[in-house]
Amino acid sequence: MKFSLKIRFLILISGCILTGNTLAQETVIFNDSVFSHILNEQRKIRILLPEEYKSTSDDKFDVVYLLDGESHFDDFSFIYKFARKEKLLPPLILVAILNTYTEKGSMRDRDFLPVKTSGNDKGGGADNFIDFLKDELIPYIDKKYPAGGDNSLYGHSLGGLFSFYVMLKEPALFSNYYCSDPAFPWNDRYIISMATTTFKNTDDLNRTLWINGTEDTYRNVGIQKMDSVLQEYAPGELRRKVAIYPDETHMSVRFKGIYDGLKYTYNGYNSKKLVEFHPNNGSLLKGKPAPVFLNGSFPNVHYTTDGSEPDTSSARAPQMIELEGPAELRVRWIGENKKYINTAKGKFVISEVWPALQHVKNIKAGGLRYSFYEGNWNVLPDFEELNAVEKGIADSSFNLEKLPAGNNFGCVFEGYIKIDEEGYYMFALSSSDGSKFFINGREIISNDGLHGNDWYKSYMVPLQKGFYPVRLEYFVNRGNRSINLIYLMPDTHETVNLTFQRMYFK
Numbered sequence: 242m243k244f245s246l247k248i249r250f251l252i253l254i255s256g257c258i259l260t261g262n263t264l265a266q267e268t269v270i271f272n273d274s275v276f277s278h279i280l281n282e283q284r285k286i287r288i289l290l291p292e293e294y295k296s297t298s299d300d301k302f303d304v305v306y307l308l309d310g311e312s313h314f315d316d317f318s319f320i321y322k323f324a325r326k327e328k329l330l331p332p333l334i335l336v337a338i339l340n341t342y343t344e345k346g347s348m349r350d351r352d353f354l355p356v357k358t359s360g361n362d363k364g365g366g367a368d369n370f371i372d373f374l375k376d377e378l379i380p381y382i383d384k385k386y387p388a389g390g391d392n393s394l395y396g397h398s399l400g401g402l403f404s405f406y407v408m409l410k411e412p413a414l415f416s417n418y419y420c421s422d423p424a425f426p427w428n429d430r431y432i433i434s435m436a437t438t439t440f441k442n443t444d445d446l447n448r449t450l451w452i453n454g455t456e457d458t459y460r461n462v463g464i465q466k467m468d469s470v471l472q473e474y475a476p477g478e479l480r481r482k483v484a485i486y487p488d489e490t491h492m493s494v495r496f497k498g499i500y501d502g503l504k505y506t507y508n509g510y511n512s513k514k515l516v517e518f519h520p521n522n523g524s525l526l527k528g529k530p531a532p533v534f535l536n537g538s539f540p541n542v543h544y545t546t547d548g549s550e551p552d553t554s555s556a557r558a559p560q561m562i563e564l565e566g567p568a569e570l571r572v573r574w575i576g577e578n579k580k581y582i583n584t585a586k587g588k589f590v591i592s593e594v595w596p597a598l599q600h601v602k603n604i605k606a607g608g609l610r611y612s613f614y615e616g617n618w619n620v621l622p623d624f625e626e627l628n629a630v631e632k633g634i635a636d637s638s639f640n641l642e643k644l645p646a647g648n649n650f651g652c653v654f655e656g657y658i659k660i661d662e663e664g665y666y667m668f669a670l671s672s673s674d675g676s677k678f679f680i681n682g683r684e685i686i687s688n689d690g691l692h693g694n695d696w697y698k699s700y701m702v703p704l705q706k707g708f709y710p711v712r713l714e715y716f717v718n719r720g721n722r723s724i725n726l727i728y729l730m731p732d733t734h735e736t737v738n739l740t741f742q743r744m745y746f747k
Contacts, residue, residue, distance in 0.1 A: 268292055268322065275381045279373045280352075280366075285339040286378070287314050291325070291332030294387060301389025302334045304382060306374070306415075308400035309349065310337025313495070317395065320499045328514070330507035334388055338378070353396075353403035358428050371407055375414055393417035393506065397495055399424050401452075405432055405467075408448060409439045417449040417506045421498045422491055425463025433467050440474035449506050450481040453498030459485045480577060509581030512574035515539045516585040518562070520667045523701030524592035525566035531665050531701055533562045533570060533587070544572045550584065551575070566591045589701075594663075595681055597707025601657060601747065604708070608636035608741045609656035617649045618716050620689050621675050624653050637742045641722045651716035656746040657708045658739070664731025669699040671725040672715060678726065679712040694723045708745065 271288040287310055291302055305321075307313050314337035324330050341348040345363070354364030374394075382388050394415045396404035401423030408418045409432075425433055450471075454464045468483045475481060482505055486497050518535050525531055535542070537560055543551040544558040548569030558572050566589045573584040612629040616622060631645060635654055644650060658680075660666070668686060670678050675689040685700040715724050726739040737743070 287337040289335040293332040303390040304334045304388045305393040307337040308396040310339045353399045391416035395419040397421040419502050420452045422454045443476040445478045446476040447478040451502040453484040455489045509576045509578040512581045512583040516572040520699040520701035521587045523589045530563045530565040533564050541576045594703045599707050604745050604747045608634045609654040609744045610746045611635040612653045614651040648719040654713040656744045660704045663705050667701045667729040669697040671697045673721045673723050677714045
């Protein structure tokens with residue numbers, strides 16, 4: 242018996258045998274305000290809630306506070322939505338703090354500058370503005386909106402200067418500080434001198450600092466000097482980066498700075514995807530290795546096959562690992578952002594070829610038998626203890642929409658799959674909500690619980706020609722309804738959607 246070793250990793254496709262409605266979500270924007278007793282004025286704010294926000298949910302989200310909110314809200318929102326679509330960062334709440342305007346014009350100098358200077362008597366209110374953020378605005382947002390987790394502060398120009406000042410004065414107020422083309426020359430480099438003194442007397446500062454600017458502002462507007470201070474005196478645990486962009490202006494540099502700054506802050510957020518491998522588990526023949534595939538070959542991803550936890554001395558994970566059983570595979574992302582360190586684990590046991598049925602009496606092609614159940618579950622129930630509400634044949638015309646209930650139901654599909662070629666077969670299953678897949682009465686994939694259909698669970702098994710009994714269990718509590726079952730064939734490198742017309746029943 243010859244088993245293919247050249248199976249491509251094609252798991253990440255959308256091959257559905259059952260689908261329900263998908264409801265598109267949109268971000269929600271609120272115009273709000275809060276009266277500040279500290280500043281003695283009403284402060285306008287604009288709130289963007291993420292697509293994932295649900296009024297009935299207890300989910301909490303990180304918050305980014307935007308200074309000069311009327312100038313930066315639209316641009317920051319656009320870039321955030323794009324980065325979120327690419328799964329580069331978690332869902333966020335954006336809080337744009339609009340400036341106050343009086344007969345003297347914008348009062349941003351009053352709020353952002355720590356002291357008054359000759360020629361500018363508006364300054365000197367930065368400490369009051371910090372108190373407003375700490376004692377009034379942030380508590381208001383935490384109470385009224387689903388805020389929880391890390392807070393970040395974004396500022397550009399004078400706002401970038403103020404963001405750095407807050408990190409020096411009240412470092413615990415925010416976890417992440419974005420300083421876009423900051424006005425470090427202000428008041429004879431006041432903030433640079435303050436940073437030198439503060440850093441010399443600070444042992445640890447477990448925060449993230451992002452500074453971006455143009456080539457001109459790096460050389461001539463103090464960013465280079467601040468970079469030198471950071472290199473010499475930055476406290477331990479301060480995660481920092483200074484990014485300089487050529488051929489940009491003071492205003493255009495915001496766009497690249499926002500995008501790269503968000504990516505830097507949340508570097509590793511998608512590490513779960515970086516360490517994902519398929520098959521997750523498997524049964525392997527002795528002396529017959531099989532390939533395990535990652536989504537790519539990425540920096541900071543290491544692996545072991547003996548069950549030990551990978552570290553930076555472990556081998557770097559390639560896109561394909563040729564694995565010989567028995568093995569306990571562990572793949573780990575080890576980046577500087579410790580918040581997102583992730584490890585994926587899989588177990589591969591030694592097995593004989595799984596025996597097939599060569600003949601099945603009265604078998605018919607084109608479907609599976611299904612049993613439909615009603616109930617409210619968070620995990621798959623024991624269907625053997627329940628009475629089916631409806632039974633029938635799930636053929637090419639079957640759809641979840643035709644079932645008697647839209648939510649709070651379960652289905653069991655039973656029948657046979659025909660294998661025409663010997664070799665290693667990788668099965669993969671995703672669902673919303675929970676599901677399990679059985680071959681020859683053995684559970685090989687469990688994707689149980691309440692979740693969306695974003696993640697496949699997979700298993701590799703050596704099969705021979707013939708028929709195999711299969712069973713697919715599924716339930717949905719509420720929301721989208723979908724089951725996706727595929728398998729990867731040996732030799733042909735073909736990914737097959739296990740549609741009902743490919744199945745058999747009796």
